[in-house]
Every structure is written in C-alpha cells, then in structure tokens.
Amino acid sequence: MRLAERMSRLGTETAFEVLARAKALEAQGREIIHLEIGEPDFDTPAHIKAAAVRALDEGWTHYTPAAGIPALREAIADYIRRTRGIPVGPEHVVVVPGGKPIMFFAILALVEEGDEVIYPNPGFPIYESMIRFVGARPVPLRLRMENEFRVDVEELARLITPRTRMLILNSPANPTGGVLTREDLEAIAELCLKHDLVVLSDEIYSRILYEGEHISIASFPGMLERTIILDGFSKTYAMTGWRLGYGVMPEPLAEAVTRLMINSNSCTAAFTQIAGIAALTGPQDDVDRMVAAFRERREVMVEGLNRLPGFRCLKPKGAFYAFPNIEGTGMSSRELASYLLEEAGVAVLSGTAFGEYGEGFLRLSFANSIENIQKALERIEKALQRLPIRAAAS
Structure with a gap:
C-alpha cells in the first residue's frame, strides 16, 4: 500500500521507542530503572477515580x-x-x-x-x-x-x-x-x-x-x-x-x-x-503532595548527576526532568543513552530526541522513587567507570 507523501514528514516520540526497548530487556529478565518516560509515577487521586466510576454507573x-x-x-x-x-x-x-x-x-x-x-x-x-x-x-x-x-x-x-x-x-x-x-x-x-x-x-x-x-x-x-x-x-x-x-x-x-x-x-x-x-x-492536596515529592527528588537527582564525571546539570525550575550536559564524557547523546540502557540497566533519553540542539544532553525523568533514582545514579557512575578512554575527557 502506497502511503501519502505527507506521512514521510511525520515524526515520532522517542520516549515510547526507548520504553519498548527497555520492556524488551525486562522480558529477558533484566532489571531496568525507568527514567525515560514522561509521566508521574503517582496514582490518579481517589476522588477523581470515584467520580469516573459514578459517571459510568450513571450512564455517562x-x-x-x-x-x-x-x-x-x-x-x-x-x-x-x-x-x-x-x-x-x-x-x-x-x-x-x-x-x-x-x-x-x-x-x-x-x-x-x-x-x-x-x-x-x-x-x-x-x-x-x-x-x-x-x-x-x-x-x-x-x-x-x-x-x-x-x-x-x-x-x-x-x-x-x-x-x-x-x-x-x-x-x-x-x-x-x-x-x-x-x-x-x-x-x-x-x-x-x-x-x-x-x-x-x-x-x-x-x-x-x-x-x-x-x-x-x-x-x-x-x-x-x-x-x-x-x-x-x-x-x-x-x-x-x-x-x-x-x-x-x-x-x-x-x-x-x-x-x-x-x-x-x-x-x-x-x-x-x-x-x-x-x-x-475537588481537593488539591494530592497535587501539592506530588509536587513536594518531585521537589525532593529533584534535589537528589541534580546533586547526584553533578557528581558524575563529565556531567553538568542545572536545577530545573519546573516539570519533572533533569537535562544534564554530558559533553564531558566524550560520547554523543545517543551513544551514551544506548550504553546506559544496555550496560547499566537505566533507561534515559538522548537529548537529540528533542531536536538537533539537544546534542550533548540527556533527559532523565525524576518521576520515580528516590530509592530508584539513587540506584540509577550508582549504576550510571559504575558504567562510566568502565569507559577508560572517556575519563580524560571529563
């Protein structure tokens, strides 16, 4: 079937492609820490779910x-x-x-x-x-x-x-x-x-x-x-x-x-x-708690990234992503993202998933537990240590 020419101009969202690769590794028995996908790891607040259930029962x-x-x-x-x-x-x-x-x-x-x-x-x-x-x-x-x-x-x-x-x-x-x-x-x-x-x-x-x-x-x-x-x-x-x-x-x-x-x-x-x-x-308490948790995780993520050789990271003022510069590692964004997934079991996104000017950066979501963030940072540090020719670049 011949597709319309306009379909060749349609891009995609790399986060879902990386998620699929990570899930495939998990299916092989690997433990993967997911820092690639852009969604809160919290459950929808109970009163919102209850409203939806009532709506279904009422014929909506x-x-x-x-x-x-x-x-x-x-x-x-x-x-x-x-x-x-x-x-x-x-x-x-x-x-x-x-x-x-x-x-x-x-x-x-x-x-x-x-x-x-x-x-x-x-x-x-x-x-x-x-x-x-x-x-x-x-x-x-x-x-x-x-x-x-x-x-x-x-x-x-x-x-x-x-x-x-x-x-x-x-x-x-x-x-x-x-x-x-x-x-x-x-x-x-x-x-x-x-x-x-x-x-x-x-x-x-x-x-x-x-x-x-x-x-x-x-x-x-x-x-x-x-x-x-x-x-x-x-x-x-x-x-x-x-x-x-x-x-x-x-x-x-x-x-x-x-x-x-x-x-x-x-x-x-x-x-x-x-x-x-x-x-x-309805009540906004769950939103406030979620943002407070993200703020705490942000501190752990940014401090940990700035301790890694070759990484430089600003503290984000909003959203739930860290976007560190990784040029000091000597690797391209895509190379390092792939390496961390395969060798460290940490799923992150290449900065180039967000355009040409994302080269030299990675995106890591801190919509995950502090325990998993710390574990991911430890894995990344160990994986970087296994790159002998890169150490001088940092």
Whole structure:
C-alpha cells in the first residue's frame, strides 16, 4: 500500500521507542530503572477515580458535545480565570483527548503550507513533527544552558520573517525544566504584537513549578486575542492514560477546532470529562503532595548527576526532568543513552530526541522513587567507570 507523501514528514516520540526497548530487556529478565518516560509515577487521586466510576454507573457512556460537556468547559474557564487572571468563558474552551490534539488542531487551523513556525529546540518533538506535516517550515529557536534554557529574545527577533505565522512556547518546559520569567514573556509579547504572530502556549506543566508562580503570555495586554493555551490533566493529576486535555483560545478559533474534533474524534470520552470536573473542583492536596515529592527528588537527582564525571546539570525550575550536559564524557547523546540502557540497566533519553540542539544532553525523568533514582545514579557512575578512554575527557 502506497502511503501519502505527507506521512514521510511525520515524526515520532522517542520516549515510547526507548520504553519498548527497555520492556524488551525486562522480558529477558533484566532489571531496568525507568527514567525515560514522561509521566508521574503517582496514582490518579481517589476522588477523581470515584467520580469516573459514578459517571459510568450513571450512564455517562454516550456522545457529548464535540467541544466538551458544558459543566467541564465552565470549570476549565473558571480555573483559567483564577490561575491566569484572564477573562475567558466556556465558549473559549475545547476539550480534547489529551494535549497533543490542541497542537495538531491549532497548527492545522492556522498555519498554511509555506508558512514558518518558530518552536523551542530542544523541545517536545511533536511540535516540529506537526509543523512539517502541514507543509510549513519549522524554525528552531535554540534554548541554551548558559541562559537557563530560557528564550533569548534577541535571537527570537532575528528569526522572525514576513512568513512567520506562529510561535510555540513551553514553560515550564520539557525536556529542560526551564521557566520563562515575566520579563521574558513581556518582551516576547511585544515581538508578537509587532509582527502579528499567533502563540501556541504549551502550559501542561503549569502546576509543576518549584519556585515563583506560573505566568501565561495570554495575560499580557493584547495577547489574549492571539494566544492558544494548551493545558490538561495528564501531568497535574497523574492522568496520562485518561487522555484528557483542553485548549483555551479566541472564540472563532474554538469554533474551528470544534469542527476538527467533529471530523476526527467526535468527542472526548464522557466519563473522563466528569472525572475532569472532579479534578478541577475537588481537593488539591494530592497535587501539592506530588509536587513536594518531585521537589525532593529533584534535589537528589541534580546533586547526584553533578557528581558524575563529565556531567553538568542545572536545577530545573519546573516539570519533572533533569537535562544534564554530558559533553564531558566524550560520547554523543545517543551513544551514551544506548550504553546506559544496555550496560547499566537505566533507561534515559538522548537529548537529540528533542531536536538537533539537544546534542550533548540527556533527559532523565525524576518521576520515580528516590530509592530508584539513587540506584540509577550508582549504576550510571559504575558504567562510566568502565569507559577508560572517556575519563580524560571529563
């Protein structure tokens, strides 16, 4: 069967490929410590699961409006009003099965073939994949360790051309853990207004923040009308498998995205939407405990990585990933990630899984127990000691 040419432009998410390799090794009897996959290791809070069970018993097993159940859209709008300080209503909200559809639908609805989209690199790989898929030109915006993986606004300004249609932001960021400051966002907003750019603001990690408060670019003057906020339940409420996300956007775009939902998914599962209402309106203690645990693990992970020969790691300000520089080992990112899986039994991701500017880095998730993190660090240290020709490079 001959595939359409556009399929050759579609990328993938390496985390799932590494997970499959790790599972294959486990099937052979190997013990693998999983630091590759980007999901909380906590269970979904009990009151959210209970709400879903009740919903099933009450018959929430049928179609819903394509944009989402009105009560959930109102709960999301209320949450966004409180946390971002912006005036939005349910008419601005579209509920979708996970966060990725908002990336796909926003790019599909707004970006023409031949347009340019600026995206963070290293960054979530699906950004570039979707840009290429629609026939647009992806323009990588390099995030540098020496700048705490924040956007260099002067460099961003140089990348903007008359064909630039959209800018993608991610703060707190995957894979770097970087967080944009208020000053960063204010300067970026000025550029977007000057050049008439639309912003896709991926804020899926907005609640997993270790210092300060989350600031959305949509809260700056003139930006609400040109920003799509992407958020969801996967990370904050440990609901990755529930597939429940949403976008908050100008009403005309919400209507267009709803049409894309009608043409693709029809709607998001009804009972999961009821669970989403319980998540937003119920107790938040489990979220607070999870973030506190991530903060403690972050300390163990970063301190341990900085003791390894050839490793240099900043302390991430958000999300649950460490993104150490490993150039001192003398190995490429892909070589070292493969070596650690095969020789140390530790599954991590090559920085190049997140774009060309991820070379020289690894991503390690600290969504695992402190015991396993410490064990992984010990294994990595021993594995590095078995690389005699690399020691001098550190």
